[in-house]
Amino acid sequence: MAGFQRQLEESADRVTVALDALLPRPDGPEKPLISAMRYAALGPGKRIRPFLTLAAGRMLGAEERGLLRTGCAIECLHAYSLIHDDLPCMDDDDVRRGRPTVHIAYDEATAVLAGDALQTAAFEILTGPETHASSSVRVELVAGLAKASGAQGMAGGQMIDMASPTRDNDDIGLITRLHRMKTGALISFAVEAGAILSRADSDVRLALEGYAHDLGLIYQIVDDLLDAEGLPDQTGKATGKDAGQGKATFVTILGVQAARERAAHLGEQAKAHLDPFGEGAAILRAAVDFVLDRRV
Amino acid sequence: MAGFQRQLEESADRVTVALDALLPRPDGPEKPLISAMRYAALGPGKRIRPFLTLAAGRMLGAEERGLLRTGCAIECLHAYSLIHDDLPCMDDDDVRRGRPTVHIAYDEATAVLAGDALQTAAFEILTGPETHASSSVRVELVAGLAKASGAQGMAGGQMIDMASPTRDNDDIGLITRLHRMKTGALISFAVEAGAILSRADSDVRLALEGYAHDLGLIYQIVDDLLDAEGLPDQTGKATGKDAGQGKATFVTILGVQAARERAAHLGEQAKAHLDPFGEGAAILRAAVDFVLDRRV
Numbered sequence: 001m002a003g004f005q006r007q008l009e010e011s012a013d014r015v016t017v018a019l020d021a022l023l024p025r026p027d028g029p030e031k032p033l034i035s036a037m038r039y040a041a042l043g044p045g046k047r048i049r050p051f052l053t054l055a056a057g058r059m060l061g062a063e064e065r066g067l068l069r070t071g072c073a074i075e076c077l078h079a080y081s082l083i084h085d086d087l088p089c090m091d092d093d094d095v096r097r098g099r100p101t102v103h104i105a106y107d108e109a110t111a112v113l114a115g116d117a118l119q120t121a122a123f124e125i126l127t128g129p130e131t132h133a134s135s136s137v138r139v140e141l142v143a144g145l146a147k148a149s150g151a152q153g154m155a156g157g158q159m160i161d162m163a164s165p166t167r168d169n170d171d172i173g174l175i176t177r178l179h180r181m182k183t184g185a186l187i188s189f190a191v192e193a194g195a196i197l198s199r200a201d202s203d204v205r206l207a208l209e210g211y212a213h214d215l216g217l218i219y220q221i222v223d224d225l226l227d228a229e230g231l232p233d234q235t236g237k238a239t240g241k242d243a244g245q246g247k248a249t250f251v252t253i254l255g256v257q258a259a260r261e262r263a264a265h266l267g268e269q270a271k272a273h274l275d276p277f278g279e280g281a282a283i284l285r286a287a288v289d290f291v292l293d294r295r296v
Numbered sequence: 297m298a299g300f301q302r303q304l305e306e307s308a309d310r311v312t313v314a315l316d317a318l319l320p321r322p323d324g325p326e327k328p329l330i331s332a333m334r335y336a337a338l339g340p341g342k343r344i345r346p347f348l349t350l351a352a353g354r355m356l357g358a359e360e361r362g363l364l365r366t367g368c369a370i371e372c373l374h375a376y377s378l379i380h381d382d383l384p385c386m387d388d389d390d391v392r393r394g395r396p397t398v399h400i401a402y403d404e405a406t407a408v409l410a411g412d413a414l415q416t417a418a419f420e421i422l423t424g425p426e427t428h429a430s431s432s433v434r435v436e437l438v439a440g441l442a443k444a445s446g447a448q449g450m451a452g453g454q455m456i457d458m459a460s461p462t463r464d465n466d467d468i469g470l471i472t473r474l475h476r477m478k479t480g481a482l483i484s485f486a487v488e489a490g491a492i493l494s495r496a497d498s499d500v501r502l503a504l505e506g507y508a509h510d511l512g513l514i515y516q517i518v519d520d521l522l523d524a525e526g527l528p529d530q531t532g533k534a535t536g537k538d539a540g541q542g543k544a545t546f547v548t549i550l551g552v553q554a555a556r557e558r559a560a561h562l563g564e565q566a567k568a569h570l571d572p573f574g575e576g577a578a579i580l581r582a583a584v585d586f587v588l589d590r591r592v
Contacts, residue, residue, distance in 0.1 A: 024447055024448060028452075028473075029455075029456045029459065029470060029473070029474075030447060030448070030452035030453070030455045030456050030477070032455060032459065033447055033451065033452055033455035034447050034452075037447060080412075084408055084409075084412060087405075087408060089403070089404035089405045089408060090405050090408065107385070108385035109383075109385045109386050109458045110455065110458070112380055112383060112385060112386065112408065113380075113451050113454055113455050113458070115412070116376075116380060116411070116412070116415065116451050117446050117447040117451040117452070119412065119415055119416070120415070120442050120445055120446035120447070120451065121442075121446055121447065123419045123438055123442045124439060124442035124443065124446060126438075127435050127436075127438050127439035127442065128439075134431075135430075135431045135432040135434075135435045136431040138431075138435045139423050139431045139434045139435045139438070140423075142419055142422075142423050142435070142438050143420060143423035143424075146416050146417075146419045146420035146423065147420060149416055150413050150416035150417055150420060151320055151326060151329055151330050151333060151413040151416070151417065152320060152326070155329065155409050155412050155413040155416065156324075156326035156329055156330075156413070157326070158409055159325075159326045159328060159329035159406065159409050160325045160326055162405045162406070162409070163325065163328065174325060177324075177325070178325075181326070
């Protein structure tokens with residue numbers, strides 16, 4: 001586990017350096033916008049999504065530069081979603097990862113625009129020939145990222161979340177769908193991108209899809225567990241928030257114990273999807289344990 | 297001119313029908329999001345950007361279906377920018393084209409998400425193989441749209457606009473840059489997309505770039521003239537707003553007469569760029585007159 005933690009940090013550092021080079025420099029009269037984009041995208045973060053892209057892609061022999069650029073694009077997309085989710089009209093959060101959120105550090109208009117422009121930057125980064133020599137691979141990445149993050153992916157999930165299924169609602173199907181769209185789709189794409197960049201065949205893709213699907217759900221269940229139990233100084237954001245708003249979560253529906261068991265079960269299932277890859281998938285297996293055991 | 301108006305309306309109708317088919321149907325728990333996206337994108341509008349894509353592409357012999365899809369993608373991008381520009385933290389507009397803006401008709405969170413998801417939809421539409429058989433053409437379209445609309449294009453221009461150059465500021469260079477980024481870049485891309493889809497050579501592209509550059513500026517100068525002089529029931533939105541906020545515009549800096557002259561001069565220049573295309577460019581020439589003379 002210590003070895004995994006080190007690899008995750010190493011990958012996060014590489015992604016941060018690459019992102020710093022890929023994002024525009026604050027210059028000209030549009031400077032505050034670029035500065036806010038950089039504040040959000042280059043701030044502290046585990047960078048778990050780019051890590052998954054790198055891990056899956058390396059296992060399958062994809063080129064390092066393309067994996068890194070694609071990981072950066074996914075991180076830009078993720079950063080945009082956090083900025084907009086934190087807005088007063090959405091979750092109204094003042095603090096994220098121990099720092100003021102973008103609309104607090106800058107202002108609301110700049111936060112909206114910084115999110116908008118980070119989404120655009122994600123797609124722009126993917127189009128660069130340095131991402132992959134083949135334009136059909138690049139266009140497949142753009143299509144996959146769009147599908148994962150649009151109305152029938154991440155944004156749709158946030159819409160369902162905003163409509164606030166309450167604790168009275170014990171529809172586990174709806175909550176699963178919500179999180180499958182809101183967080184799962186982008187996590188799945190992060191893994192899938194490694195396969196796209198290595199031009200993996202459909203068997204490989206299907207196995208990784210199953211893995212990523214389970215991993216995304218585990219991620220959310222653990223999020224709900226941390227929200228229900230965590231301490232603010234551990235997670236760097238306000239906790240107990242969902243429960244306080246009377247929102248339905250995996251924990252309010254299943255209870256702490258059953259939620260934990262479900263996560264553990266999904267962990268076994270996620271690892272089983274990796275069987276065909278043997279020892280090469282060790283790091284992806286370790287990622288499951290990391291997500292299961294994470295305290296932040 | 298009556299002929300042009302008819303062609304513009306015909307093209308707008310075709311774009312609306314195509315958009316209706318391309319956007320997802322309101323269904324499932326994410327329904328309000330999709331409904332808001334459709335409200336914004338399918339509402340009344342001149343659809344001048346898709347018109348330019350169709351006109352330039354037809355002149356150069358590009359395929360109709362790809363032109364239409366690309367025009368729809370650009371219209372989605374444009375619709376997203378209007379939703380976000382209208383938000384309370386931005387221009388705070390309640391009415392657009394005679395209808396309640398999205399955050400009034402729905403709510404603020406839904407408006408932010410609908411804008412986000414329309415941006416994503418724009419890129420997704422471009423990636424479809426029906427847009428062009430060649431993936432390198434599709435990836436070029438994605439790259440061009442991203443460049444035109446990101447931090448160093450449309451979003452950057454809106455940032456400069458938010459920083460509100462006031463009437464005391466008579467920096468015509470800054471105002472020109474603002475509008476070149478905020479509206480000009482996307483108008484330019486709309487024309488350029490026709491050239492990309494027809495795989496035009498660099499001479500053709502350069503000429504069309506010059507044309508689109510001038511047309512975008514004319515569009516904004518006329519906007520400022522309409523804002524200074526127009527009546528609310530003609531433009532379907534509040535007028536006198538920029539002047540009321542003490543914002544610098546082409547009109548406050550140059551005065552009405554000189555602004556009009558500058559637009560006319562740019563019109564001549566725009567048409568001169570079309571000389572190499574002879575009679576084939578008649579409709580693009582007519583577009584210049586239309587933009588110069590528009591009352592809404």
